Amino acid sequence: MRVLVAEDDPGLREVLVEGLQEAGYQVDAVQRGDDAVEQLKFYDYDVAVLDWRMPGLPGVEVVAWLRRHHRPTGILMLTARDTAADRIFGLDAGADDYLVKPFDFGELVARIRALQRRPRGIDGAQVVRGRLSLDPARRQVSLDRGPPLSLTLTEYNILELLMRRSPAVVSRKLIAEHAWQDETEPLGSNAIDVQLSRMRGKLSEAGVRIVTVRGAGYRLEEV
Structure with missing residues (x-):
C-alpha cells in the first residue's frame, strides 16, 4: 500500500515516514502542498496524510484538487486546528478523516487501516503502453491483460x-526517489542499470522498449 505524507515540519515528517515504513507501508513524503499535488498527478496513492498549514498550498486545497479530479485516494487531515468549525470545514472539503495534533501514532495507523477498508467510488485508472497494462489498484503489470508479469517491487x-x-525522459534521480526508500542507495552505483537490464529481458515481447537517453535518463517507447 502506498501512502503520501505532506507535512512541512521536518521532524514530524521523518517520524511519520519511519513509523509508516515500519508498519509495512511504502511512503512518499513532501513538505509543500504544491509538491503534494505534483505527486498526486503521477501516482495513485491509497491514502494521503495531509497537514493543513503548508507552504505552496494548504492541505484543504490539496483535498479540493483530489476531489475535483475524482481521485479515489483516502484522505486523512493531520492538523493542530482542533475546533469543531475546522473539522467540519476539512471534512466538507472532501477529507475522509481528521486527526488533531498531538496524536498517538497507533491511532494514526488504525485510522489509515480504516480508510483502506472503506469502499472507494472509483479505482485508479489503468495505464496502457504497447501490450502492457498497469493496474495501480492491484499493483500489477500484465501482458495483453493476461497473468501478471513476475516483477520485483523495485522493478x-x-x-x-x-x-x-x-514518452517523457525520466532522470536517474527520480527513479531512485520513486523505487528506493533511500534514494542515495542506487545513485553513484550501477544498481539502476542492473534493474533496467533485468526489466528489458522481461519486456522483450511487450511492444515497448526502455531507451537510454545519454546524460538525461531513460524513457519508455512503444515499438
Missing part, C-alpha cells in the same frame, strides 16, 4: 514511473 516501481511518464 514494478520503476516500470510504473516509466509507463506513467512515457
Whole structure:
C-alpha cells in the first residue's frame, strides 16, 4: 500500500515516514502542498496524510484538487486546528478523516487501516503502453491483460514511473526517489542499470522498449 505524507515540519515528517515504513507501508513524503499535488498527478496513492498549514498550498486545497479530479485516494487531515468549525470545514472539503495534533501514532495507523477498508467510488485508472497494462489498484503489470508479469517491487516501481511518464525522459534521480526508500542507495552505483537490464529481458515481447537517453535518463517507447 502506498501512502503520501505532506507535512512541512521536518521532524514530524521523518517520524511519520519511519513509523509508516515500519508498519509495512511504502511512503512518499513532501513538505509543500504544491509538491503534494505534483505527486498526486503521477501516482495513485491509497491514502494521503495531509497537514493543513503548508507552504505552496494548504492541505484543504490539496483535498479540493483530489476531489475535483475524482481521485479515489483516502484522505486523512493531520492538523493542530482542533475546533469543531475546522473539522467540519476539512471534512466538507472532501477529507475522509481528521486527526488533531498531538496524536498517538497507533491511532494514526488504525485510522489509515480504516480508510483502506472503506469502499472507494472509483479505482485508479489503468495505464496502457504497447501490450502492457498497469493496474495501480492491484499493483500489477500484465501482458495483453493476461497473468501478471513476475516483477520485483523495485522493478514494478520503476516500470510504473516509466509507463506513467512515457514518452517523457525520466532522470536517474527520480527513479531512485520513486523505487528506493533511500534514494542515495542506487545513485553513484550501477544498481539502476542492473534493474533496467533485468526489466528489458522481461519486456522483450511487450511492444515497448526502455531507451537510454545519454546524460538525461531513460524513457519508455512503444515499438
